[in-house]
Amino acid sequence: MKTLKPIIKKIAIILFCLNLLIPVKTLANNDAFTNYVLPTKGYKTEVVLVNNDVRNESPNHSMLYTAYDKNGNELAQVSDFMATGSRVILSLSELFPSLNVDDIGLVEIDSSNKNDAWIIYSKKDGDNVQKAMVKAPIDGSSVVDNLHFTNNTGYWNFLFNIAKINDAESTVRAVVNPSGEEVLLDGSTNVFGFITPNLSLPYSSASINMKDFFGGIVPENATWMRVYSEKIQQTAMGTVVTPVNNLVVINPFMKTNGESGGAFGKAESFRELFIPHITVKDYFWWTGLVLNNPNDEVVKFVIQYYDSNGVHLDINPSTPAIDDFKGELQPLEKIVGLINDFGRPDNAAFARVVAEKPIKGGELFGGEPKGANWPIMAGVSLLLPGTGGYLAEVTDIETPTLRYNIPIAESRAYTDSEEGVWTGIAIANTSKRDQTIVFEYKSKSGVILATQNYTIRSMSKEAITVEDLLKIGGLEDIRGQVGMIDVVAKQNLASITENREINIYALHGGKQAGTGTHNWMIGEDAVNKSPxxxxxxxxxxxxxxxxxxxxxxxxxxxxxxxxxxxxxxxxxxxxxxxxxxxxxxxxxxxxxxxxxxxxxxxxxxxxxxxxxxxxxxxxxxxxxxxxxxxxxxxxxxxxxxxxxxxxxxxxxxxxxxxxxxxxxxxPEQNLTIVNAYDILKNEDARRELGDILSRDDVTFGGNNVHLDSETIYQGLTNYVDGDLSNNEDVDPNGAKLNKIGNKFYFNLEDSNGTFYSVMSS
CATH class of the missing domain: 2.60.40 (Immunoglobulin-like)
Structure with missing residues (x-):
C-alpha cells in the first residue's frame, strides 16, 4: 500500500447516546484497511460501506477517499469519519463534488477500521432502470478474470473494469480464453484495432466494453479473459518472471435496451461450489449458471440437486440409482446456460457442484414473464461452502460470534407516488441438524432495532422476504427503519455453544410507483464478519x-x-x-x-x-x-x-x-478382485477404471505404452462383449483387478497367459 498523506482536517463528533466528545482517530502511515471502487463509464457509481470490524470497539474511525484518473494521476482527496457499525451509501458525485465523475478511473478508500464495501452501478432511462451490485475489491491479485462475455453484443453490453492499485513495476497482459489470444495492456493497438489501456502506469485503470476490445464483434472462441501482472527481469541466469499482486477487477454486464443488468467481482476457484437459490416458476423466474475452468486440463464435475427439504433429487428416474448431472469443462472453457441445460429436476431448490479440479462461476437470476414488463436480473458469484462445522475455540481470545452481514435490507410498499422496495434472503443449511439463527435488524446507523430467532431445518433451503420475516416475528412496526441485517449463526446447544456455518445471499429490488411492477433487482453477496x-x-x-x-x-x-x-x-x-x-x-x-x-x-x-x-x-x-x-x-x-x-x-x-x-x-491394505468380469459389465465402472488406468503406462504386447482412457474403456467393453480383436478364447475368470500399495493393476489372462496388463499410480 502506498504511504497515506496525513489528514489535515481533524473532526470530532458528539455522540449523543454517550454524551461524550470523542476525537476521530487519525490515519497513520500504512495503518489502514482499503477498499477499491472502479467506476463504469456511462453509469452512476455508488459505494456502500458497512463498518464490520468486530474487534475494534472504537466508536468512530477516520476515512480517506482518494480519486485517480485513468492514467493514475491523483485528482482529489477527501477525509471524513464513520461511526463503528454504521452504513453509508455515497455516490461519486457526492464524494467528489468538484470533479467530473467521468474523469475518475479509480477510487481508493482507506480506513482505520475494517469496512466491507459494495459497488452499485445504475442508469435510469424513463421507466427503465438498470442496476447491478458487486462486492468491492480489498486487495490486489497477480491474476484476475473477466468471467463472462459472449458475442451477443446486440443484446448485452459486457463491460470490463480493471485497475492497478499500486506503483509496483509490472507488465500487464490479457489472455483471451479459450482461443489463447494474448494482448498486452500497455497502450498499444491490439490485433483487433483497439487501443489498449496503458496499465504499466501506477494507479492506472480502464472501463472497457468488450465489443470495442474485439473491434466490434466478439469472436465465438472468446468467452472469458484472464489478466496477469508480472515483473519481468533479465538476469545472467535468463528471464525471471515474478507475479505482482496489484490488479483489481469487476465485470458488469448490462442489457443494451436499458432494462436490467448484473456484475461479477472476484471469484475464487474451488472444488466445491453452491448454487444457493434455484427457482423456475411459469416463466416468471429463471436461473442461469456460468462455470469457468481456469485449468489447462479437462475437468469433470457433477451437480447434485436438492429440494427445499434437502431431498436429493434424481435427474433420471428411469434408473434405480439417484443420478446426478455429470459434465466436463474442456481446458480453459466457459459454459453458460439456463439451469435446465444442466439437468435440473422438478422442485430443485438449491444445488452442490463438485469438480475434480478447482473451478469458478456465477449465478444469474431474473424474471421476465410472458407479456409482462418485469425485466429484472441479478448476478452473484457461486457460494463457497464453509467448513461444514462450527468455530469451537480460539487461543488467547474470547471466541467471536459468527455473523453474516446483509448490507441493504430496506423494505417498503409502493404507493401512487413512491417506489416500493423489497429484500429477499436465501439461506441454505447444508448440515445434518436443524439450526437456529438470529436476525439482528439494524438501522443505517447500526442500532439494533429488534432480534428474531429463526430455525432452518437440516439440509434445507429457505427463501423469504424481509417483509414476511417481520410479519412472522410480529415486528411490522420497524419495517420502515430497517437498513441492514446481521445474521447471527451462534446458538447454545446443551453444554456447548456452536458458531455454525451457513450459506446466505440476498436479492434487493424495486417496484414501480403506481403499478407495483418490478423494475430493477440487484444481488447482494453477504459477508462473514468473523475475524x-x-x-x-x-x-x-x-x-x-x-x-x-x-x-x-x-x-x-x-x-x-x-x-x-x-x-x-x-x-x-x-x-x-x-x-x-x-x-x-x-x-x-x-x-x-x-x-x-x-x-x-x-x-x-x-x-x-x-x-x-x-x-x-x-x-x-x-x-x-x-x-x-x-x-x-x-x-x-x-x-x-x-x-x-x-x-x-x-x-x-x-x-x-x-x-x-x-x-x-x-493400515495400508492390498486388494485382489479375482473375477472382475461382473464389475466390468457396468459401463460406469469401465469408464472409471479406464480413467484410473490411463494415468500410467500399459504393458501391451511386451511393451510399455500409454493408452488414453477412451481406448482402455473400449478395450474393456470389447472384453465384456466377447469381441476381442485377436479372437483369443478369454475366460471371464481371467480378469483380475489388484491394488497393491498405492498401485492399481488390471490383468486379463487368456489361455496362453497375459493378454494385457495395466498399472496406475
Whole structure:
C-alpha cells in the first residue's frame, strides 16, 4: 500500500447516546484497511460501506477517499469519519463534488477500521432502470478474470473494469480464453484495432466494453479473459518472471435496451461450489449458471440437486440409482446456460457442484414473464461452502460470534407516488441438524432495532422476504427503519455453544410507483464478519475425487490408509488485520467427546504452502499430504481443522469442528478382485477404471505404452462383449483387478497367459 498523506482536517463528533466528545482517530502511515471502487463509464457509481470490524470497539474511525484518473494521476482527496457499525451509501458525485465523475478511473478508500464495501452501478432511462451490485475489491491479485462475455453484443453490453492499485513495476497482459489470444495492456493497438489501456502506469485503470476490445464483434472462441501482472527481469541466469499482486477487477454486464443488468467481482476457484437459490416458476423466474475452468486440463464435475427439504433429487428416474448431472469443462472453457441445460429436476431448490479440479462461476437470476414488463436480473458469484462445522475455540481470545452481514435490507410498499422496495434472503443449511439463527435488524446507523430467532431445518433451503420475516416475528412496526441485517449463526446447544456455518445471499429490488411492477433487482453477496473466514474441502486423492461426491445426506466418511494422499483445499482470510499471518493448518481427528486423537495432515507455510510477503493474512491453496504411519490411531473419528496464525507476534489457533463428517483411518491394505468380469459389465465402472488406468503406462504386447482412457474403456467393453480383436478364447475368470500399495493393476489372462496388463499410480 502506498504511504497515506496525513489528514489535515481533524473532526470530532458528539455522540449523543454517550454524551461524550470523542476525537476521530487519525490515519497513520500504512495503518489502514482499503477498499477499491472502479467506476463504469456511462453509469452512476455508488459505494456502500458497512463498518464490520468486530474487534475494534472504537466508536468512530477516520476515512480517506482518494480519486485517480485513468492514467493514475491523483485528482482529489477527501477525509471524513464513520461511526463503528454504521452504513453509508455515497455516490461519486457526492464524494467528489468538484470533479467530473467521468474523469475518475479509480477510487481508493482507506480506513482505520475494517469496512466491507459494495459497488452499485445504475442508469435510469424513463421507466427503465438498470442496476447491478458487486462486492468491492480489498486487495490486489497477480491474476484476475473477466468471467463472462459472449458475442451477443446486440443484446448485452459486457463491460470490463480493471485497475492497478499500486506503483509496483509490472507488465500487464490479457489472455483471451479459450482461443489463447494474448494482448498486452500497455497502450498499444491490439490485433483487433483497439487501443489498449496503458496499465504499466501506477494507479492506472480502464472501463472497457468488450465489443470495442474485439473491434466490434466478439469472436465465438472468446468467452472469458484472464489478466496477469508480472515483473519481468533479465538476469545472467535468463528471464525471471515474478507475479505482482496489484490488479483489481469487476465485470458488469448490462442489457443494451436499458432494462436490467448484473456484475461479477472476484471469484475464487474451488472444488466445491453452491448454487444457493434455484427457482423456475411459469416463466416468471429463471436461473442461469456460468462455470469457468481456469485449468489447462479437462475437468469433470457433477451437480447434485436438492429440494427445499434437502431431498436429493434424481435427474433420471428411469434408473434405480439417484443420478446426478455429470459434465466436463474442456481446458480453459466457459459454459453458460439456463439451469435446465444442466439437468435440473422438478422442485430443485438449491444445488452442490463438485469438480475434480478447482473451478469458478456465477449465478444469474431474473424474471421476465410472458407479456409482462418485469425485466429484472441479478448476478452473484457461486457460494463457497464453509467448513461444514462450527468455530469451537480460539487461543488467547474470547471466541467471536459468527455473523453474516446483509448490507441493504430496506423494505417498503409502493404507493401512487413512491417506489416500493423489497429484500429477499436465501439461506441454505447444508448440515445434518436443524439450526437456529438470529436476525439482528439494524438501522443505517447500526442500532439494533429488534432480534428474531429463526430455525432452518437440516439440509434445507429457505427463501423469504424481509417483509414476511417481520410479519412472522410480529415486528411490522420497524419495517420502515430497517437498513441492514446481521445474521447471527451462534446458538447454545446443551453444554456447548456452536458458531455454525451457513450459506446466505440476498436479492434487493424495486417496484414501480403506481403499478407495483418490478423494475430493477440487484444481488447482494453477504459477508462473514468473523475475524477468520475459512472455506475447506477435504478428500482422499489416492482413491479419487469420486469419494467426495457422496450425497450430502450420506455418511460423508473419508477413508484413508497409510501412505494414501490427503487432498485439502483451504481458503482462509484473517479479515481484521493486515499484519497477521496464517502460518498453516492441521486436519485433525477427534474422538466422540471431541478430544484430539491425532493429525491426518499438517500443512505449513514455506513447506507445503507457498511463502507470501504480499498477503500473509490470506491462503488459497490446493495441498496434498501423505498420510503417515503413527500420526493417528486406526479407527473412525470425527473431523476438524485447526488454522494456525500469528497476530501482532502472538500465536493463535482457530479450532473448527466438523460433526457432519468422519474419517476412517486404516493400515495400508492390498486388494485382489479375482473375477472382475461382473464389475466390468457396468459401463460406469469401465469408464472409471479406464480413467484410473490411463494415468500410467500399459504393458501391451511386451511393451510399455500409454493408452488414453477412451481406448482402455473400449478395450474393456470389447472384453465384456466377447469381441476381442485377436479372437483369443478369454475366460471371464481371467480378469483380475489388484491394488497393491498405492498401485492399481488390471490383468486379463487368456489361455496362453497375459493378454494385457495395466498399472496406475
Amino acid at each position: 477468520l473466514d475459512v472455506k475447506m474441502f477435504v478428500a482422499n486423492e489416492t482413491r479419487g475425487i469420486v469419494d467426495s461426491l457422496e450425497d450430502m445426506l450420506g455418511s460423508m466418511n473419508i477413508k484413508v490408509e497409510d501412505n494414501d494422499v490427503i487432498l485439502s483445499h483451504v481458503i482462509s482470510t484473517l479479515r481484521d488485520t493486515k499484519y497477521g499471518e496464517i502460518t498453516g493448518y492441521d486436519i485433525v481427528a477427534y474422538d466422540d467427546n471431541w478430544n484430539e486423537v491425532g493429525n491426518i495432515a499438517s500443512i505449513r507455510r514455506g513447506l507445503q504452502l507457498p511463502s507470501s510477503s504480499d498477503k500473509p493474512y490470506y491462503v488459497n491453496y490446493d495441498t496434498t499430504s501423505p498420510v503417515q504411519d503413527g500420526t493417528c490411531p486406526y479407527g473412525t473419528f470425527k473431523l476438524g481443522i485447526v488454522v494456525h496464525s500469528t497476530i501482532n507476534g502472538i500465536e493463535q489457533s482457530w479450532v473448527y469442528r466438523i460433526p457432519d463428517k468422519t474419517i476412517t483411518r486404516s
